[in-house]
Amino acid sequence: MTRTEKLREKIKEIADAVLISDEKNIRYFCGFNYTDGCLLITHNKAILFCDFRYIEAAKMEACTEYEVVMFSGKRSDWLGGILKSENIVSLAFEDRVLTVSDFEKLKSDIPDIALVGAGALVSELREYKDESEMEKVIKAQRMAESAFEHILGFITPERTEREIALELDFEMRRLGAQGSSFDTIAVSGSFSSMPHGVPRDAKLEKGFLTMDFGAVYNGYCSDMTRTVCIGKADDEMKRVYGTVLEAQLRAIDGIKHGIICSDADALARDHIYEMGYKGCFGHSLGHGVGMDIHEAPNLSPSAKEKKLDTGHIVTCEPGIYIEGKYGVRIEDMLLFYPDKVVNITKSSKDLIEIY
Numbered sequence: 001m002t003r004t005e006k007l008r009e010k011i012k013e014i015a016d017a018v019l020i021s022d023e024k025n026i027r028y029f030c031g032f033n034y035t036d037g038c039l040l041i042t043h044n045k046a047i048l049f050c051d052f053r054y055i056e057a058a059k060m061e062a063c064t065e066y067e068v069v070m071f072s073g074k075r076s077d078w079l080g081g082i083l084k085s086e087n088i089v090s091l092a093f094e095d096r097v098l099t100v101s102d103f104e105k106l107k108s109d110i111p112d113i114a115l116v117g118a119g120a121l122v123s124e125l126r127e128y129k130d131e132s133e134m135e136k137v138i139k140a141q142r143m144a145e146s147a148f149e150h151i152l153g154f155i156t157p158e159r160t161e162r163e164i165a166l167e168l169d170f171e172m173r174r175l176g177a178q179g180s181s182f183d184t185i186a187v188s189g190s191f192s193s194m195p196h197g198v199p200r201d202a203k204l205e206k207g208f209l210t211m212d213f214g215a216v217y218n219g220y221c222s223d224m225t226r227t228v229c230i231g232k233a234d235d236e237m238k239r240v241y242g243t244v245l246e247a248q249l250r251a252i253d254g255i256k257h258g259i260i261c262s263d264a265d266a267l268a269r270d271h272i273y274e275m276g277y278k279g280c281f282g283h284s285l286g287h288g289v290g291m292d293i294h295e296a297p298n299l300s301p302s303a304k305e306k307k308l309d310t311g312h313i314v315t316c317e318p319g320i321y322i323e324g325k326y327g328v329r330i331e332d333m334l335l336f337y338p339d340k341v342v343n344i345t346k347s348s349k350d351l352i353e354i355y
Contacts (some may be wrong), residue, residue, distance in 0.1 A: 004029050004046050004065055006125055015092035015116045017042040017083070019106075022097045024291045025122050027219055032062040039066070040079070042086050049078070076109040083113055090114040094122065127288060127296045128311030133220060134335055137289065137313055138344050140177065140222035141333060143215040145347045147171040148226055151211070155354050157230055161186045161199035164211065172215040181214030181221035181293045188230060193327040195283055195319060206231040208241075208326045209354075214293065221293045223315050224345055225331035228352040240277075240320050241351050244328045247271040247318040251285060252343055255334060257310065261303035268318040269301070277320050286315035289333060312336040316343075 001009075007029065011018045020026055020039040027033045029041075030048050034057070037050035048066040050058050055070045062068060071078040083091065093106065095117030107115060129137070150171045155164060164186040172180060187197035189205020196212075209230050214223040227244075229237065247268035254267040265285040272281045284300035290313060297306045299314060308314065317331030332345035 002063070002065060003125060004041060004063070007122070008041055008043065010121045010125070011041065011092050011118070012043060014118075015090040015114075016088045017086070017090075018092040018118060019079075020094065020122070021102075022094055022122075024219070025094065025097075025126075028122075028126055028291060030062045030066045032058050033219065034058065037071075038079075040082060042088060045086065047082065074109070075106075080110050083110060088113060090116055092116045092118040092121075094118055096120070096123070123296055126290055128309075129290060129313055129335075130311070133290065134313065134337075136218045136220035137222060137333070137335070140181075140215045140217035140220055141224065141344055143172050143175040143177045143217065144213060144222045144224050145345070146175055147213070147215070148211070148224070148347050152228070152352065152354070155204070155209070155228070155230075157204055157206070157355075160201050160203055161188055161191075161209075162201050164204070164209070165199040165213075168211065168213045172213070175215070177215035177217060178219075179216050181216055181223055185210065185212035185225075190324055190326060192227070193321045193323050193325055195321060195327065195329065204230050208237065208328055210327060210329055212329065212331065219291055221289055221291070223289050223293060223331065223333060224347065225317055225329045226347060226349070227328045227330060228354055230354055232353055232355075233351060237326070238351065239275075240322070240326075241328050243272060243275045243277065244318055244320050244330055245349055248316055248330050248332070248349075251316050251318065252332065252334065255308065255314075255316065255341060257308065257336065257341065259308050261297050261299045261306045261308065262301050264299045264308065265301050265303070268316070272318060272320060277322075280320045280322055281318060282321065283319070286317055286331075286334075289313050289315060308336060310336050310338045 034054045040047045046066045049071045058068045165184040186199045188209040189207045192208040192210045210227045212225040251267040286299040288295035319329035321327035
């Protein structure tokens with residue numbers, strides 16, 4: 001069953017058809033990456049609407065189950081006309097991504113159609129990845145890992161945080177990435193205590209340097225974090241680093257099919273707290289990764305019902321952050337195959353000291 005067929009099965013319980021307007025969701029269902037268009041999926045039709053700029057490419061690249069239609073003029077005419085000819089009475093829409101303004105415009109364009117929010121139906125489909133999606137994430141991750149190996153030879157105490165971030169971005173691009181999964185993080189010294197700190201035009205401080213980055217390959221993201229030390233790590237720094245690493249290893253070892261997300265989080269969090277760092281791990285253990293860098297599920301203490309299962313791709317990224325002093329985070333990605341859970345991140349997690 002194709003992705004479109006799966007969506008059609010879900011939508012028919014609430015509406016006659018569904019309108020997909022989010023760019024990533026459009027790509028997910030029809031395989032064509034473009035802007036300024038939409039998909040209309042009825043019980044027996046799948047239509048890709050695009051304008052003149054994309055019509056030729058759409059005919060070549062979109063899934064064959066989609067009829068490619070070039071629109072022009074008012075949406076009330078081309079969309080309204082199709083809905084009328086197909087006897088559509090109710091239309092599901094992406095209420096989680098559509099703005100209030102866009103919703104009002106849609107309602108005005110098709111006033112005789114009952115609009116129904118699709119809720120989590122689309123995100124629930126995207127949450128569980130197929131083999132082709134997993135392969136893309138793995139390729140993106142290999143690019144990020146190669147960039148990490150490159151950056152280890154690039155880092156010197158004279159570099160700035162911004163130079164480190166830019167070099168990681170450039171190297172991933174050079175290796176074939178479409179871009180970065182998110183704004184690359186490279187923060188050092190006292191600024192490493194901020195999990196999502198912004199790289200500064202300042203030379204690297206002595207102490208920890210945390211780098212959080214990822215590549216995008218064919219629309220899919222990777223995500224990894226490594227923390228190194230500029231200069232020699234003292235005993236307390238080694239203890240913090242070792243605690244984070246042990247917490248991550250315990251979580252990776254314990255995360256299996258069927259585990260509840262909050263229990264997965266506890267595998268790492270409990271160790272960090274037991275080692276005396278309660279209050280220093282302020283984010284969840286991990287999150288889903290796919291076409292977006294943050295997707296369902298969320299491995300957080302509050303996720304007490306959601307279970308991890310085949311098709312999930314999640315990060316495992318415990319950390320310790322001591323305000324005004326320093327921070328450490330180590331992040332890998334786990335893929336849930338039908339019969340096993342695989343850590344696809346290959347980069348070393350030994351504490352590296354750079355002089």
